[in-house]
């Protein structure tokens with residue numbers, strides 16, 4: 238059974254097949270309108286979501302499939318004390334694929350053991366978020382024509398930002414990638430991610446200043462300080478608003494730079510940046526649905 242739990246072992250060939258199909262779906266949506274006829278997707282969200290949850294639902298429905306599940310586990314028998322293992326056994330009995338988001342790192346990997354169908358990790362705590370990364374890779378590919386040969390700045394809460402951890406896994410597979418980690422020391426990248434980069438011989442720098450590095454970047458990937466991951470409210474308040482990209486600051490960036498953000502944003506990109514052609518964060522939302530369509534086909538079609 239094929240699951241999508243992490244991109245740590247993603248191959249470039251797998252990515253290229255997914256991306257090629259994604260482009261074809263965008264160009265010829267009617268060719269794919271019945272691809273998932275008769276299939277059911279379980280959408281199991283233990284944490285709030287707008288993009289991931291609804292883009293997966295839209296993806297399945299645009300392919301002709303149907304969706305069931307919950308966005309609040311308290312509407313399921315979890316509220317009566319049913320275990321996660323039993324919940325997964327039940328929902329995956331009814332469905333052909335299950336998309337799960339949870340607040341605990343490693344949940345998707347754990348539930349795959351009990352599942353009767355493919356599991357897709359829609360975010361596991363502060364750990365990883367592979368399908369956001371697929372949306373990010375699609376956006377980069379659409380704008381730049383390829384993924385290699387970039388200097389990307391990852392800015393904000395690198396400690397808790399699961400989209401950053403997955404993006405590092407995926408980008409490390411492509412040639413000539415340079416990272417600069419932009420964060421206060423207290424929100425620095427976890428040591429596992431640094432170890433991963435070093436093990437692959439990937440070049441990365443560290444800076445606390447966005448302004449210092451912005452002129453050198455091909456891509457600036459902004460992230461939100463992840464309020465929900467802080468046990469200590471005072472610590473969150475200390476970091477909140479630590480970086481703010483404004484239209485004035487954007488003047489420092491290259492003319493062909495891309496400004497990305499997995500969204501939702503809190504206060505790290507001011508609305509006056511939105512109309513700049515370099516701001517592509519709503520394109521990430523658009524491409525996210527199509528690459529998820531491609532992923533559903535990949536996981537549910539026996540020959541792939």
Ligand code: CP
Nearest residue numbers: 286287288289499500
């Ligand atoms: N980018 C992302 O995961 O957004 P949601 O939390 O709205 O799904």
